[in-house]
Each structure stands twice: as C-alpha cells, then as structure tokens.
Amino acid sequence: MEDYLVKALAYDGFVRAYAVSATKTVSEAQQRHDTWNTASAALGRAMVGSLLLGSTLKGDDKLTVKIQGNGPAGAIIIDSNGRGDVKGYIKNPHISLPLNGQGKLDVRGAVGDQGIFTVIKDLGLKEPFSGQTPIVSGELGEDFTYYLAVSEQIPSAVGLSVLVDTDDSIRTAGGFLLQIMPGADETVIDSIENRLQELPRVSSLLDEGKSPEEILTVLLNDTKVEVLEKMPVQFRCDCSKEKFATAIITLGADEIQEMMDEDHGAEAVCSFCGNKYHFDEQELAGLKKEAEA
Numbered sequence: 001m002e003d004y005l006v007k008a009l010a011y012d013g014f015v016r017a018y019a020v021s022a023t024k025t026v027s028e029a030q031q032r033h034d035t036w037n038t039a040s041a042a043l044g045r046a047m048v049g050s051l052l053l054g055s056t057l058k059g060d061d062k063l064t065v066k067i068q069g070n071g072p073a074g075a076i077i078i079d080s081n082g083r084g085d086v087k088g089y090i091k092n093p094h095i096s097l098p099l100n101g102q103g104k105l106d107v108r109g110a111v112g113d114q115g116i117f118t119v120i121k122d123l124g125l126k127e128p129f130s131g132q133t134p135i136v137s138g139e140l141g142e143d144f145t146y147y148l149a150v151s152e153q154i155p156s157a158v159g160l161s162v163l164v165d166t167d168d169s170i171r172t173a174g175g176f177l178l179q180i181m182p183g184a185d186e187t188v189i190d191s192i193e194n195r196l197q198e199l200p201r202v203s204s205l206l207d208e209g210k211s212p213e214e215i216l217t218v219l220l221n222d223t224k225v226e227v228l229e230k231m232p233v234q235f236r237c238d239c240s241k242e243k244f245a246t247a248i249i250t251l252g253a254d255e256i257q258e259m260m261d262e263d264h265g266a267e268a269v270c271s272f273c274g275n276k277y278h279f280d281e282q283e284l285a286g287l288k289k290e291a292e293a
Contacts, residue, residue, distance in 0.1 A: 005055050005084060006212040007229045012219045014184035015192070017220065018055055018177040019212035020203075020233060022048050022086075026138075026162060027056035028186035029088060029236040030272045036037075037164045039073055039095040041105040044162035045140040046076045047088050048175040051233050052158065053119065053144070054080030064120045068145070069135050071112030072097075079272065086232035087272040100152050107162060117143050119151065141175070148179070155180040157196055161203035170279035172206035176219055244268040244277050246282070249291045256288040 016189075026044035029035070035043055050065045057063065062081040074091030077080040115135040122128045131151030137143055141160040148156040158174040174222040180189060205215050216225050247265065248256060259266045266279045279287070 001209075003233045004212065005051060005231045005233050006216065006227055007231070008213075008216055009226045009228060010216070010223050011188045014181045014188055015220070016177075016181065017181040017216050017225065019174070019215045019219070020048060020055075020176075021174045021206055021212050022051060022233055023088060023170055023171075023173045023206065025051070025233055025235045027170040030168070030170050032235075033089055033093045034277065034289070035090060035093040035095040035168075037168050038097045038105050038107065039090050039093050040164050040168065040170060041087060041111045041162045042073050042107045042140070043076060043090040043093075044164075044170065044173045045107060045160040045175075046078050046090075047080075048084050048160045048162070048173055049140060049158060050078040050080040050088065050181050051084065051086050051146040051174055052177040054086065055080060055084070055231065056122070057082035057123070059083050059232045061121065061123045062121065064118075066118040066120070067111060067115070067135070067140070068110030068118070069115035070133060071108075071110050071138065072209070073112075075111040079269075084231045085236040086233065087237045090242070091273050105162075107140060111135070113138040117147055119147060119254060138287070144177075154172055158191065158219065159196075159199070160269050161201045161204055161206075161229050163201075163203035163207060172203045174199055174202045174206045174212070176202060176215060176261040178219070189222065193283070235273075237270060237275065239270040239273060239275055240276045244270075245279070246285075250280065253288050253291040256284055256291055260284050260288070267291065 002129035003024045007029045007195045008017045031038045065078045067076040076090045080086040093111045097106045097109045118132045120130045136146045144158040157178045162173040163171040165171045268277045
C-alpha cells in the first residue's frame, strides 16, 4: 500500500481528523540512517507526528520539529511541509533498549522523559513562528498532544505508532490527529475520549491491512466521516551540492584553504538523508575565490 494521508471532518464538522499510513516513508529513513529498533520507533513516531502537523499547513509552508530529551537517543530533528514531504534524523541511530513494562519498544527510554519539544513554522512571513513546550512523556504521541494544547491552544489527540520487525525493518508506521473545534458538544469530547481508551495501536490496524480512511472509521466509532482530501506522503530531502557549496563559502577563505592543504578536497554529508557530496581541490579553489569576493 502506498503511503498517504487523509484529511476529514466528523461529528458535523466539530472534529477535524487526520490519519496517515507512512510505512515506506519511515522505512526509507530507517535504511538511510541504519537505525536500530528503539531508535527506529522514536524516529518513526517523530516523523509521523511531523507529517500530521505538516498536513495542517498550506502547500509550501514548512515546519521543523526538534525533540531534545535527556535520553540516549539525543536530539531528533524533523522537517515537513504542507505537501506531504518529510525528512529527519536522530543523533544516535544505534539505540536498542530492552522492552518496556508493556512488552513494547521503550521509546521513552530512548528519548527521555525531560527536555524540550520545539516546533518552528515557516509560513512565508518575515519571522517564523516558534512554540516550545517541555517533554511530558517521551512516548512522543503525548508530547505532540501537549504541544498542540498548550502552544496552539487546540484540544487534540495524537496517536503515533511504529511496528519494527525482528530484523529491524519497519513493518508498519502510521498515526492519527484529532482536533476538537470550538463549540463542540461535551458528549462529542466524551465519546472520543472513551474511544481512545479502547483503540488498538494504529500500527496494528495497518498490519491488519486497514487504510487511513478505515482507521478514522474505527477511531471515530463509525460516525459519518467526510473525507476532504487524500495526499501522498514521502521521504524527500532537498539537499544539493549547490547548497553545500554555499555553506562552504560561509566558512571563509582561510578555512577553505585549510581543507585544500590538509585534505586536498572535502566531503559534505547531509544529516537528513545521508547523501554525500565531494568537492575536489579545484572546486574548493573556486569556492575560496567566492569567499574572498
């Protein structure tokens, strides 16, 4: 099944609902960064959450999610936009912890239960919007939920789920985002809260072959779900040799000369996708001239 995200309305428009299947997307990140199982679950959940947040933006608008916890995973950085593109990395990809008390991958143990959760939105205005909340769980679904409630003041429920196979490959990955609109009846809120208590993990529903539309139907207890849009989602990095060349120029002529003297070249590696770009001595000499200019 191809990866895609569904935007929908339910409960007579008082609930905005989003669900995403992102197995191939998270799988590409897992392979590019060679993440081990607990790191895969943490990175995958962060990517799914960022896809869901990104889908609330307009096309070219973009956001960055930074999760800086006190666990061994280190920082997790994700970029996404309103077109369904996402890229991300985890500082320490080789994290494999014992299962937690529920027999699940210990994402909280990897991320940590203290730290800072930051969302920076670039909406094409002069200044980007930035919101910051403390990490309240480390499981990440609750952290996205808390951020939306506190920083954007939208009562929300976020579910993020990644099923990692025994060979460390991604079996399924997906999630949902529900947002309660102003004026919603208390019975609507109660109904959703009760449903969330008994809902199986999204990864289990995807593993059963359920689509994002069917996940919303299960989630919202067969209430009439009006699908507004289906959008493909994918791992996409916009790095290029030109961008790295620009970054090298900003280092200044002296540092570029040092690269030429010591290494007779340079190699730049993209943190987000792992692509490598080589600059030979002649290319560095050209960049040094630009730096001097």
